[in-house]
Amino acid sequence: MLEDLTIGFLGAGSMAEALVHGLLGAGLTAPDRIWVTNRSNRERLGGFARRFGVHVTPDKAQVVERSHVLVIACKPKDVAGLLAEVGRKTRPGQIALSVAAGISTEALAAGLTPGVQVVRAMPNTSSQIRESATALCGGPGATPEAVAVCRAILGAVGKVVEVPEPLLDAVTGLSGSGPAYVYAMVEALVEAGVRAGLPREVSHDLAVQTVLGAARMLVETREDPAVLRQKVTSPGGTTMAGLQVLSEHGFHEAIVRAVSRAAERSRELGLLLASAPGAD
Numbered sequence: 706m707l708e709d710l711t712i713g714f715l716g717a718g719s720m721a722e723a724l725v726h727g728l729l730g731a732g733l734t735a736p737d738r739i740w741v742t743n744r745s746n747r748e749r750l751g752g753f754a755r756r757f758g759v760h761v762t763p764d765k766a767q768v769v770e771r772s773h774v775l776v777i778a779c780k781p782k783d784v785a786g787l788l789a790e791v792g793r794k795t796r797p798g799q800i801a802l803s804v805a806a807g808i809s810t811e812a813l814a815a816g817l818t819p820g821v822q823v824v825r826a827m828p829n830t831s832s833q834i835r836e837s838a839t840a841l842c843g844g845p846g847a848t849p850e851a852v853a854v855c856r857a858i859l860g861a862v863g864k865v866v867e868v869p870e871p872l873l874d875a876v877t878g879l880s881g882s883g884p885a886y887v888y889a890m891v892e893a894l895v896e897a898g899v900r901a902g903l904p905r906e907v908s909h910d911l912a913v914q915t916v917l918g919a920a921r922m923l924v925e926t927r928e929d930p931a932v933l934r935q936k937v938t939s940p941g942g943t944t945m946a947g948l949q950v951l952s953e954h955g956f957h958e959a960i961v962r963a964v965s966r967a968a969e970r971s972r973e974l975g976l977l978l979a980s981a982p983g984a985d
């Protein structure tokens with residue numbers, strides 16, 4: 706499905722890098738089917754060319770011209786500027802696949818040529834190793850075929866679910882930002898091990914393997930996380946003592962609030978484009 710399509714990345718940051726890396730690693734498309742552009746960092750584009758063998762150019766109009774699928778991969782605050790520059794150079798039938806947090810398909814469509822098929826998605830940086838947790842939705846005018854193309858692109862870099870658009874902010878708070886919560890927990894585990902006397906490297910390796918093992922247990926046993934937690938927790942034992950401290954410090958509630966605040970922030974970011982000068 707993808708081999709005849711040219712995919713153009715408008716933005717060459719962390720997310721574009723993770724997607725290009727994952728797409729090429731999956732072998733679903735070839736480097737000469739990918740174009741990448743950014744705002745101004747030529748060195749960064751050179752890095753993409755050297756590392757992945759993809760086409761790079763500072764000429765955004767050229768990327769728009771050559772691509773069947775345009776991946777909008779700049780920060781939400783930069784989407785209005787990008788659309789002002791090249792939005793009207795798009796053509797009906799092209800697919801615009803946005804990964805920008807919070808920006809609605811309606812706001813995107815308003816800055817693109819009528820007839821462009823807009824799909825909004827929220828992958829995460831684990832796309833780089835083809836382990837993303839991604840959700841997507843088709844916007845107004847996106848055909849089932851356009852959504853299927855985007856599913857195939859994002860399916861190459863992880864698991865994909867389709868959700869109604871209003872739920873994408875919640876997805877952003879949970880799985881878009883989620884890797885950072887896990888990394889923050891690993892940072893804390895490593896630091897805790899060091900404070901308890903372990904050499905940093907040993908503490909790091911044990912913490913990482915613990916998270917990996919726990920994630921694999923969730924996937925392979927399909928057991929409820931609460932059941933797995935109970936199996937670690939002997940009555941009167943060490944885990945119970947540790948979990949008690951987590952509970953006293955509001956661990957569960959802190960995670961719930963973090964996801965909720967991130968989802969709210971996604972909605973706030975959406976207002977950036979809705980209120981941008983020139984937005985319809």
Ligand SMILES: NC(=O)C1=CN([C@@H]2O[C@H](COP(=O)(O)OP(=O)(O)OC[C@H]3O[C@@H](n4cnc5c(N)ncnc54)[C@H](O)[C@@H]3O)[C@@H](O)[C@H]2O)C=CC1
Pocket residue numbers: 715716717718719720721742743744745746765777778779780781783786787790804805806827828829830881882
């Ligand atoms: N980093 C993450 O974990 C995730 C990010 N996202 C979304 O992906 C988008 C990109 O995020 P990152 O890659 O982290 O940002 P980044 O800051 O690493 O990269 C942004 C890129 O956009 C380019 N850019 C800015 N204005 C431009 C313009 N007018 N024309 C062309 N390129 C332009 C910049 O030059 C840069 O290459 C954001 O909208 C973010 O919400 C979505 C899922 C996860």
Ligand SMILES: O=C(O)[C@@H]1CCC=N1
Pocket residue numbers: 806877881882
């Ligand atoms: O922090 C952000 O805004 C982006 C969206 C999800 C993950 N990173």
